[in-house]
Amino acid sequence: MALYIKKGRVIDPANEIDEIRDLKIDNGKIVASGLAVAEEATEVDEVIDCEGMLVIPGLIDLHCHLREPGGEAKETIASGTRAAARGGFTAVSAMANTAPVCDSQSGVEFLLKRAAETGIVRVYPIGAITKGLKGQELAEMADMATCGAIAFSDDGKTLSRSDLMRQALQYAQMCQRLIICHCEDDDLVHDGVMHEGYWSTILGLKGIPAVAEDIIVARDIQLAEDTGSAVHIAHVSTAGAVELIRQARARGVNVTGEVCPHHLALTDSAVEGYNSSTKVNPPLRTEKDRQALKEGLRDGTLTILATDHAPHTTEEKAREYAYAPFGISGLETAWPLYWRELIEEKVMTISEMVASLTIHPAKRCNLPGGTLSVGAPADITVIDPNMEENVSLEGWESQGKNTPFLGWTLRSWPICTIVNGQIVMKDRKIVD
Amino acid sequence: MNLPDKAQLMDSEGIRRAITRIAHEIVEKNQGVEDLVLVGIRRRGVPLAQRLREKISDIESLNIPLGSLDITLYRDDLSTSHVQPIIHKTEVPFSIDGKIVVLVDDVLFTGRTVRAALDALMDMGRPQAIQLAVLVDRGHRELPIRADFVGKNVPTAKKEIISVCVHEIDGDDSVSIQKLHL
Amino acid sequence: MSFQRKDLLGLRGMTAQEISYILDTALPMKDVIQRDIKKVPTLRGKTVVCLFYEASTRTRTSFELAGKYMSADTINISTSTSSVVKGESLIDTGKTIDAMGADIIVLRHGASGAPALLGKHVKARIINAGDGFHEHPTQGLLDMLTIRERKGTLEGLTVTILGDILHSRVARSNIWGLTTMGAKVRVCGPATLLPPEIEALGVEAFTSVEEALEGADVVNVLRMQLERQQKGLFPSIREYARLFALNKERLKRCKSDVLVLHPGPMNRGVEIANDVADADFSAIEEQVTNGVAVRMAILYLMMGGGTANGSVH
Numbered sequence A: 001m002a003l004y005i006k007k008g009r010v011i012d013p014a015n016e017i018d019e020i021r022d023l024k025i026d027n028g029k030i031v032a033s034g035l036a037v038a039e040e041a042t043e044v045d046e047v048i049d050c051e052g053m054l055v056i057p058g059l060i061d062l063h064c065h066l067r068e069p070g071g072e073a074k075e076t077i078a079s080g081t082r083a084a085a086r087g088g089f090t091a092v093s094a095m096a097n098t099a100p101v102c103d104s105q106s107g108v109e110f111l112l113k114r115a116a117e118t119g120i121v122r123v124y125p126i127g128a129i130t131k132g133l134k135g136q137e138l139a140e141m142a143d144m145a146t147c148g149a150i151a152f153s154d155d156g157k158t159l160s161r162s163d164l165m166r167q168a169l170q171y172a173q174m175c176q177r178l179i180i181c182h183c184e185d186d187d188l189v190h191d192g193v194m195h196e197g198y199w200s201t202i203l204g205l206k207g208i209p210a211v212a213e214d215i216i217v218a219r220d221i222q223l224a225e226d227t228g229s230a231v232h233i234a235h236v237s238t239a240g241a242v243e244l245i246r247q248a249r250a251r252g253v254n255v256t257g258e259v260c261p262h263h264l265a266l267t268d269s270a271v272e273g274y275n276s277s278t279k280v281n282p283p284l285r286t287e288k289d290r291q292a293l294k295e296g297l298r299d300g301t302l303t304i305l306a307t308d309h310a311p312h313t314t315e316e317k318a319r320e321y322a323y324a325p326f327g328i329s330g331l332e333t334a335w336p337l338y339w340r341e342l343i344e345e346k347v348m349t350i351s352e353m354v355a356s357l358t359i360h361p362a363k364r365c366n367l368p369g370g371t372l373s374v375g376a377p378a379d380i381t382v383i384d385p386n387m388e389e390n391v392s393l394e395g396w397e398s399q400g401k402n403t404p405f406l407g408w409t410l411r412s413w414p415i416c417t418i419v420n421g422q423i424v425m426k427d428r429k430i431v432d
Numbered sequence B: 001m002n003l004p005d006k007a008q009l010m011d012s013e014g015i016r017r018a019i020t021r022i023a024h025e026i027v028e029k030n031q032g033v034e035d036l037v038l039v040g041i042r043r044r045g046v047p048l049a050q051r052l053r054e055k056i057s058d059i060e061s062l063n064i065p066l067g068s069l070d071i072t073l074y075r076d077d078l079s080t081s082h083v084q085p086i087i088h089k090t091e092v093p094f095s096i097d098g099k100i101v102v103l104v105d106d107v108l109f110t111g112r113t114v115r116a117a118l119d120a121l122m123d124m125g126r127p128q129a130i131q132l133a134v135l136v137d138r139g140h141r142e143l144p145i146r147a148d149f150v151g152k153n154v155p156t157a158k159k160e161i162i163s164v165c166v167h168e169i170d171g172d173d174s175v176s177i178q179k180l181h182l
Numbered sequence C: 001m002s003f004q005r006k007d008l009l010g011l012r013g014m015t016a017q018e019i020s021y022i023l024d025t026a027l028p029m030k031d032v033i034q035r036d037i038k039k040v041p042t043l044r045g046k047t048v049v050c051l052f053y054e055a056s057t058r059t060r061t062s063f064e065l066a067g068k069y070m071s072a073d074t075i076n077i078s079t080s081t082s083s084v085v086k087g088e089s090l091i092d093t094g095k096t097i098d099a100m101g102a103d104i105i106v107l108r109h110g111a112s113g114a115p116a117l118l119g120k121h122v123k124a125r126i127i128n129a130g131d132g133f134h135e136h137p138t139q140g141l142l143d144m145l146t147i148r149e150r151k152g153t154l155e156g157l158t159v160t161i162l163g164d165i166l167h168s169r170v171a172r173s174n175i176w177g178l179t180t181m182g183a184k185v186r187v188c189g190p191a192t193l194l195p196p197e198i199e200a201l202g203v204e205a206f207t208s209v210e211e212a213l214e215g216a217d218v219v220n221v222l223r224m225q226l227e228r229q230q231k232g233l234f235p236s237i238r239e240y241a242r243l244f245a246l247n248k249e250r251l252k253r254c255k256s257d258v259l260v261l262h263p264g265p266m267n268r269g270v271e272i273a274n275d276v277a278d279a280d281f282s283a284i285e286e287q288v289t290n291g292v293a294v295r296m297a298i299l300y301l302m303m304g305g306g307t308a309n310g311s312v313h
Helices: A077-086 A105-118 A141-147 A162-174 A198-203 A210-227 A239-250 A261-265 A287-298 A334-343 A350-357 A359-364 B012-029 B045-060 B112-122 C016-033 C057-069 C081-086 C090-099 C114-121 C137-151 C169-180 C209-213 C237-244 C284-302
Strands: A003-012 A017-026 A029-034 A046-049 A054-057 A059-064 A089-094 A122-127 A151-153 A178-181 A231-233 A255-259 A380-390 A409-419 A422-426 B006-010 B036-041 B066-069 B100-108 B129-137 B149-153 B161-165 B174-178 C047-052 C073-078 C104-109 C125-131 C158-162 C184-188 C204-206 C218-221 C259-261
Touching: A003 A350, A003 A380, A054 A350, A059 A077, A059 A334, A059 A350, A059 A359, A077 A089, A077 A105, A077 A409, A077 A422, A089 A380, A089 A409, A105 A122, A105 A141, A122 A141, A141 A162, A162 A178, A162 A210, A178 A210, A210 A231, A210 A239, A239 A255, A239 A287, A255 A287, A261 A287, A261 A334, A287 A334, A334 A350, A334 A380, A334 A409, A350 A359, B006 B012, B006 B129, B006 B149, B012 B045, B012 B129, B012 B149, B012 B174, B036 B045, B036 B112, B045 B066, B045 B100, B045 B129, B066 B112, B100 B112, B100 B161, B112 B129, B129 B161, C016 C057, C016 C137, C016 C169, C016 C284, C047 C057, C047 C090, C057 C073, C057 C104, C057 C125, C057 C137, C057 C284, C090 C104, C090 C114, C104 C114, C114 C125, C125 C137, C125 C284, C137 C169, C137 C218, C137 C259, C137 C284, C158 C169, C158 C209, C169 C184, C169 C218, C184 C209, C204 C209, C259 C284
Parallel strands: A003 A046, A003 A054, A059 A089, A089 A122, A122 A151, A151 A178, A178 A231, A231 A255, B036 B066, B036 B100, B100 B129, B129 B149, C047 C073, C047 C104, C104 C125, C158 C184, C158 C218, C184 C204, C218 C259
Antiparallel strands: A003 A017, A017 A029, A054 A380, A380 A409, A409 A422, B006 B174, B161 B174
16 A cells, blocks of 8 residues: 655755655655656555645754653653654654763663654654763763764753863764754853843843853854864854854854744743743844844755754743743744744745755754655655644643743644654644 | 703702801800811812801801811722722811811712711721711611701602712802613 | 722833822821821721742831731731742642632742732732842832922932842832833943843933932932842942942932932941931931832722712712
8 A cells, every 4th residue: 555645745955846746655665756646546545635735854853852761741752752743743853861861872772762662753862962961071972873873962051161072072073973062151141041131131030141152152163163073053042153153154164053943933022921931941032133043044054943842841831930941842833933934034945944854954963864755764744834723732742831832823834744654643633 | 871851959059058057057056166176078078168167167256177088998898899089188187086076078878978987087086976967968878877967958769860069179069960861 | 090900010011190090099098107096997808918938027017017007907928939949839829828818919029020920820919029130019119109209299300229220129110110200210330230231221321320320319229139249240348339339428419409218128338328328318217108108009909999989979
């Protein structure tokens, strides 16, 4: 039995395809792509009519917190991958800040084993740079790389010691893996909870200055340049960081940067009212920063879109703003938010946006997928670009209900997610 | 709701005569004005008390103390409506201990305003006696309260509205009744 | 006129009309405080719970007396901030108090926004008695009442707020209230204690106390929290006092009829010199009395009802 995807607008940036075609999927792979391929379908085959729909490579999220092991009340690999599938993602990379920290071969193996048992999309482990995320000793990166870690990051924390960061870059390069940097100067952040500026002044909340991010982005770029290593800047949020990355790329430094949906859709003014769902790290910045991120995406300085999906329990978030944990549950609203900010605002073409969510992250971490080439794994997402939906918790799959977008009406939603030739989400619902 | 059929019950002259009569009754009942003080209930009891004071001064050649009372903080209907009354100052710049207080208001209706005023006076001291003077008594008491001095008794239906205008506040003097058609 | 807000969270966004209404209502309350029998029955049967997560004898006592003078039942719950982090959540505590029938919860909390959070989860009406560095609306109102009594108006006055603006909820409530009422507000303090973009709130910012005091009608001196020095925000108390303390010499730059306010408790010799604190251009004790009056007005308005129907009977 084969699966046919019929008459969709197939957008495959890696192959420079953007046209109405059919796809044929068999045995977990894309076996044919072209006009009228679906006409050969027989009664035993399944055909999905995609007229008016976008058919794109399955979305790949380089930045996700699945919380398992240790944080199962917030999210599990099962619930997190269901949220991913509902959001159109066919692969997610799990950050290492679990309990215990994913800083060894056994941590990576546990994650892959649990993902195989309970996950419904691909899960790629990201190993810790330092043991226990303590910033003192390098973790066994080579071991972790061997058994499946796709990159290394102490995300959630900045590696404060510059000597250790320099050594990590050198060592990771030897392991042919990317270092992903969470960039914040701890001393400047101190106990800040939102962007430092007009709104922190009004709301009386301790601010996190933009320079706290810029200073570490600058440092990590310099270290990458110095060591000739590759570095990826997670969740870029400031105009200063965009400019630093722009200049570095212009002089040939191997640096990339990613942007999260909330930093494109919201500014620090959203903190008014103290909704703890707006508490995120790095914080929501100013309109100037938001526009700089868009300009960075427009001019190719920033090439990757990632969610920084950070689920928390309702109880943890129902606290005083200063005491609530940082994070937004982002997988299920990422695509329509990007659409709103990048397509409707004419920042990028659809093809460019798709590339930032598929082939660019895949290439950056040497992942399979990201294309609709014949012979590629059948990881495919179907988008209804005209569908309007109110963001609500009805049907919400993530255990983390911490979204600041409740009640927003967004256009363009994933309606079908196919992983390895299997339909895991159809009509906005997980196929069990 | 509309308010037609407005009928005048007293004009300026009528009010003047009523005040004059009440002034005489107060003096007569108390056999003079020793220990007598006047306290008007805000808002329209205050100008009426002022007029009584002038009349009594004409009769007895003596100015008796005059105060004004805002009973808002003593009302029993807080939270039953969405509009808060604006509280005016209570000005009773003399001791009422051992005095005969003549409380003055424009209309006596349910008796609740007078009840509140009695409580307010009690919190200011211990008067020898409290008497009540009103321009109009329209009936429908909800409390066992009666007036000692009445300008005019007006039988009313409960839903009718009695409007008292005094020139100090409203620009002219009149008492009128309005029927309420719901 | 009526007070439509469920909760009193701050002075930001309040209209001049609302502020005037509260200040006008505080005047008869002041008369009640000054009588022999300091009690009116207005709030009989109402329950006011003062939920204080930060120590504050002054504000708590002021609210408690305000409630008692109006015959409300007032209960105090004092909890240390350490138990906030580990113990029962604010929302759970609030819901418990709510279920017991509280009409008003007066909340003092170290975290900015805590009253807003609580207000969304309880039926009782919330009065913010100071939250983090956000607002302290009743302090702002009592300061305005004191200024208005002494100066007759707020409009057109130049008010200088002096001290740690960054960490001051009093400063923020004063800024919102005073600018709304048409006063010109200046803030002055060490550069490290002026919040970012403070001028966008409609004030002028100064680091020179001499310039900030030039021609001022009112000086509101803030309490300097001594622990700020340990965080490196200024080098020493000695240097702070030398640069920023309000003393007689500096006061000469203000108008001759200058009024000095301080929310208390004072660090004499740090932010304010003794001869200034005790001088008769200081209204620091009046502020305390006005605090009770303003809080009575707020309690009354937030529990308020009745009809002001004048002569219609």
